Amino acid sequence: MNWLLIALYPEAWRKRYAEEIAALLHDDPPGVRGRLDLVRGAFRAHLTPIAGLSSTVRASNTLTACLACFIGFCLVGAGFAKATEDEVFVRAADAHPLLNDAHQAVVAGALAGLLLLAIAALPLGGLTVARVARTRDRRLLGLMTIPLAAVGTLAVCVGLLAVWLDHHRGGAGAGGWSLFGLCVAVTLTAAVACWAAPRAILRRLAPPIGALRPSLLATAALSAAMIATTAAVGVYLVAMLADAPALASSANGPLALASTTELIGAQLAPMVLLSVLATTSVRRGLRACEPQGVAQA
Amino acid sequence: MLTSLADGPKHGYAITTDVERMAGVRLGPGTLYGALARLEERGLIAALPGEDRRRPYELTGAGAATLKEQLTTMERLARSGLQRLALSEVTP
Numbered sequence: 294m295n296w297l298l299i300a301l302y303p304e305a306w307r308k309r310y311a312e313e314i315a316a317l318l319h320d321d322p323p324g325v326r327g328r329l330d331l332v333r334g335a336f337r338a339h340l341t342p343i344a345g346l347s348s349t350v351r352a353s354n355t356l357t358a359c360l361a362c363f364i365g366f367c368l369v370g371a372g373f374a375k376a377t378e379d380e381v382f383v384r385a386a387d388a389h390p391l392l393n394d395a396h397q398a399v400v401a402g403a404l405a406g407l408l409l410l411a412i413a414a415l416p417l418g419g420l421t422v423a424r425v426a427r428t429r430d431r432r433l434l435g436l437m438t439i440p441l442a443a444v445g446t447l448a449v450c451v452g453l454l455a456v457w458l459d460h461h462r463g464g465a466g467a468g469g470w471s472l473f474g475l476c477v478a479v480t481l482t483a484a485v486a487c488w489a490a491p492r493a494i495l496r497r498l499a500p501p502i503g504a505l506r507p508s509l510l511a512t513a514a515l516s517a518a519m520i521a522t523t524a525a526v527g528v529y530l531v532a533m534l535a536d537a538p539a540l541a542s543s544a545n546g547p548l549a550l551a552s553t554t555e556l557i558g559a560q561l562a563p564m565v566l567l568s569v570l571a572t573t574s575v576r577r578g579l580r581a582c583e584p585q586g587v588a589q590a
Numbered sequence: 591m592l593t594s595l596a597d598g599p600k601h602g603y604a605i606t607t608d609v610e611r612m613a614g615v616r617l618g619p620g621t622l623y624g625a626l627a628r629l630e631e632r633g634l635i636a637a638l639p640g641e642d643r644r645r646p647y648e649l650t651g652a653g654a655a656t657l658k659e660q661l662t663t664m665e666r667l668a669r670s671g672l673q674r675l676a677l678s679e680v681t682p
């Protein structure tokens with residue numbers, strides 16, 4: 294149990310303190326409060342860099358942390374898009390300008406986020422391609438193909454599900470549900486792959502802090518786009534409650550188990566959390582790029 | 591925790607028991623190592639070479655100066671508060 298709690302801490306933290314914490318837990322076995330304290334400490338450790346980390350490692354950690362936040366944000370955002378795709382929502386948006394504006398702001402925020410992600414990835418992608426061309430590093434080349442393969446596989450699965458549903462309009466049936474389950478599994482796998490592969494590339498590439506700065510600035514803009522999108526979802530929820538209460542209370546989501554308000558509220562909470570985490574991480578990364586942070590390296 | 595290290599280096603468990611004895615507060619392991627990391631980051635304490643898995647920590651010069659400054663402020667505050675209390679007890 295103790296090693297599991299220690300595993301919640303960031304890797305750099307574990308390298309520095311895991312042995313000591315393990316010794317402390319051996320000397321003084323924790324009760325429930327002690328274990329909860331470790332979980333809280335692990336959460337805070339993810340937000341606080343430990344002493345001795347170079348500015349390059351801090352900046353790289355920021356990029357991968359923001360990428361993880363944005364991937365999670367995209368998954369939740371896909372849920373929002375799915376929850377509000379039906380014709381009734383389009384009609385409600387046509388009838389209520391605020392609802393329409395908020396929805397368009399969500400879409401604009403999502404597109405801006407994707408564009409900023411591409412801008413953040415561009416300099417590092419260029420560095421990676423240059424390194425592969427120079428050194429013929431097959432491992433690096435393999436890592437580069439992983440996100441593309443993951444997204445490609447996901448697109449194929451979603452395409453298959455769309456074709457299946459198009460041919461079985463009466464009901465999805467066992468085949469449809471199996472394909473849906475496959476899509477969920479592939480989505481989660483692709484999400485992990487799209488985070489883990491760039492993380493591994495950054496570690497292998499170990500770019501200088503100067504090369505990371507443009508990506509960090511784009512990531513700062515990305516976190517701002519996440520905040521704006523989250524705010525737009527909040528406005529959408531409020532506008533729906535005020536202008537279209539019948540729609541707000543209508544059943545929605547998987548198996549129509551929740552109301553639209555509950556569903557969007559449940560999506561808004563992780564959006565807020567992920568936006569805050571990304572912003573905190575970006576602030577940390579930008580501080581690492583400051584002259585003092587560079588000097589510490 | 592700085593006060594606990596004022597009389598010499600201690601490792602995590604010794605700091606926990608010392609703080610509990612002094613202040614009546616039992617630090618959880620997450621809180622303890624969160625605080626140790628912050629103090630180390632600010633250069634107020636430093637880790638010494640480990641005794642097996644247990645690494646003792648000691649006050650740095652900056653840590654000792656900060657502790658002295660904090661304790662002096664607290665002492666002044668306590669003295670001032672006690673004087674005012676005594677004065678209010680004398681005056682009806």
